[in-house]
Amino acid sequence: MMLITSVNLMKNVNMEISEIHYQVNKVGQQIKTEFLEWELSNGNVSLMEKVLSGRSLDLFDEYVQMDISNGIEELNELLDEWKKANALNVKEEDRKKILNALDGLKDVKAPDVSRLTAELGEDLKNIENTRNEQIPDNAVSLIFQKFFAGPIDGLKKVIEFLKVQNVDNLTTNDIDELKKGMSAYADMFTSSLAFTTMDSMLPTPIVDPLKRIEDEIDVVKNSESMNLSVFIDEMELIVEFRDSNLVGKVKEIVKKLEDTVEKIKGIEIRTEVLEEYEKIDSVSEFSNKLIQFSHSVRRVARQFYAMKRRWSPTINYLDQLELPSGNLSELFAHECPPFYESLDIGSLSTVLQPIQDTMPTVLKMKESTDIMRTRNFSGLAARLRNEDILKNDLLNITLETLETSFEAIKTFHALIQEVQKEWAKIDLGEAARLTGVILMKLNNSKEIIDCYSQMKTDDVKPLVELPPKIWNFDPKPTRHLVETVLGIKKIHGMMVELNEWKFEKKIENFGLDEQDVNAIQDGIEVVEQLGDINGLLKEMDELSGVLNGSEVEEAWNTVRSALNQLNSELSDHLPTIDTNLTHLRSAISAIQLPSDLPIQLIIDWVNGNLKGVVRSEFENTLQRLIRMDFDNYEKKLDEMNRAIEKWSGNKDKEEEENKEEEDCLVTKPYP
Numbered sequence: 001m002m003l004i005t006s007v008n009l010m011k012n013v014n015m016e017i018s019e020i021h022y023q024v025n026k027v028g029q030q031i032k033t034e035f036l037e038w039e040l041s042n043g044n045v046s047l048m049e050k051v052l053s054g055r056s057l058d059l060f061d062e063y064v065q066m067d068i069s070n071g072i073e074e075l076n077e078l079l080d081e082w083k084k085a086n087a088l089n090v091k092e093e094d095r096k097k098i099l100n101a102l103d104g105l106k107d108v109k110a111p112d113v114s115r116l117t118a119e120l121g122e123d124l125k126n127i128e129n130t131r132n133e134q135i136p137d138n139a140v141s142l143i144f145q146k147f148f149a150g151p152i153d154g155l156k157k158v159i160e161f162l163k164v165q166n167v168d169n170l171t172t173n174d175i176d177e178l179k180k181g182m183s184a185y186a187d188m189f190t191s192s193l194a195f196t197t198m199d200s201m202l203p204t205p206i207v208d209p210l211k212r213i214e215d216e217i218d219v220v221k222n223s224e225s226m227n228l229s230v231f232i233d234e235m236e237l238i239v240e241f242r243d244s245n246l247v248g249k250v251k252e253i254v255k256k257l258e259d260t261v262e263k264i265k266g267i268e269i270r271t272e273v274l275e276e277y278e279k280i281d282s283v284s285e286f287s288n289k290l291i292q293f294s295h296s297v298r299r300v301a302r303q304f305y306a307m308k309r310r311w312s313p314t315i316n317y318l319d320q321l322e323l324p325s326g327n328l329s330e331l332f333a334h335e336c337p338p339f340y341e342s343l344d345i346g347s348l349s350t351v352l353q354p355i356q357d358t359m360p361t362v363l364k365m366k367e368s369t370d371i372m373r374t375r376n377f378s379g380l381a382a383r384l385r386n387e388d389i390l391k392n393d394l395l396n397i398t399l400e401t402l403e404t405s406f407e408a409i410k411t412f413h414a415l416i417q418e419v420q421k422e423w424a425k426i427d428l429g430e431a432a433r434l435t436g437v438i439l440m441k442l443n444n445s446k447e448i449i450d451c452y453s454q455m456k457t458d459d460v461k462p463l464v465e466l467p468p469k470i471w472n473f474d475p476k477p478t479r480h481l482v483e484t485v486l487g488i489k490k491i492h493g494m495m496v497e498l499n500e501w502k503f504e505k506k507i508e509n510f511g512l513d514e515q516d517v518n519a520i521q522d523g524i525e526v527v528e529q530l531g532d533i534n535g536l537l538k539e540m541d542e543l544s545g546v547l548n549g550s551e552v553e554e555a556w557n558t559v560r561s562a563l564n565q566l567n568s569e570l571s572d573h574l575p576t577i578d579t580n581l582t583h584l585r586s587a588i589s590a591i592q593l594p595s596d597l598p599i600q601l602i603i604d605w606v607n608g609n610l611k612g613v614v615r616s617e618f619e620n621t622l623q624r625l626i627r628m629d630f631d632n633y634e635k636k637l638d639e640m641n642r643a644i645e646k647w648s649g650n651k652d653k654e655e656e657e658n659k660e661e662e663d664c665l666v667t668k669p670y671p
Contacts (some may be wrong), residue, residue: 040503523640
């Protein structure tokens, strides 16, 4: 059988080589197609694995086993936990009330009932003493008799006399009498110091400390209304959420899905391989399935990243979530007995109302006693006995003391009478009874208040505030991840179909192996490169101007000269008529092919010195040059020729066998 037909006479060597290329390429393609059919027929190769790059079916194992008829289990659990948290329905205003109550408990202290009992008893005693206070029968009584009876006028006259009298006119007898009188008055005023301590018997409003305690009890009683059980439920739910590691599981699912989608995106069709197989008619069904598969891959990836904008805020929130460790419920299990009675401070306050009413008067009494405390009556009396009243300005000191003290005592006396009159209205027996009842209730409540005061409010408050921070996300958008799993499952099913596709035609024997087929393809490439020399030279001529004066100009010209020389020698050795592959092999074996061309030197220079479009143009030309494996041209052409002859011989033999079979059928007699 004639392998390659001759070509007409051509003057241009490239035209002659192009004709050779056409012939060998035509035969080579036929051989390649027959080889691919034989591979498919015998199941020696999976067409899917040939035309698809990327991961194998193992990538989908986890998703094939996943039952998502009711969604993804972990995402369902996440939604259930979130729903349970919202079902507790703790309102923000209720949470604030609890926080305020906890703030109040921080400063609550159990009352010191013993101390309070003593103080209240002392207050009631002072009330009784003050309202029953009588002027004693002593020097103080004498003062009041003199000051607040007729003799008071005599004292006033003495004071006025001393203010205007010229002491130089006083006789010795007058002075002695004056000293005696002044000393006596000084002694009387010294005795009046008893009045300056009377205000210590005046009680502060004894209801005030009780009211403060009642306020603290009210804080505790308000705390009784705290529904801490709902917080125990919240804490138990958070602990369940934490210990289930649901956040970690959801994050792991999302990461795996995203990794899988990225790997699926990497599954690409090897277009050049598919084109080879598409020359086989029966592969069209596979090609259609492959196109549908490719569309599905792109759609799943596109939908995943489109939906990611919806669910990523939830996943990001969970990623930043910090769940506290330990038993979160035990702090809310602090139980205290309830209050059953009120202190009823109001009743005692009503009984003691006269004290409250007279408080302005009591304050004025304190002002009077403060004045008397500033007068040194004892020191004045001593000086009057031992000094000359007319010397050292003692007379003026005495007059000033007498005047101011006289007014203070007079005011105090009038005010205490008002206080005594009002306090006489107090039912001390009832006040004592009510005080006793209150103290008894306080004593009973001491344990309760002490219990509440021991609550670890600083630890409890952050936990009360915790639930809204934990559940502040929306899990519903994560349902879109189910759609991704569905898409992945669909892709897997399509890959299974592609992998199970079978070539229907049966070919018993082909005669060539893959090495033979590759040898033919390598030889065709050599012929193609030889026919492309003129094109390469034209490109190099156009680019030469860029290299003028450069370090690699000489190297560039060396390559150009080698290619021109090769073209010239091919023209000399190829016949002008009937040029075929045999002639080309002979020509290649006879000529000196280029070697040791400085192509890499030029590549390095271009990479270091050129940029942009110019660099790209040089790179394209240089890549074509570097692929020209001149050293192996002859070997590749010989191997191609042997493979074609092998295939041709098998074809001749097959045709002969078919002819014999047909002849046998024709000559065989009918039964």
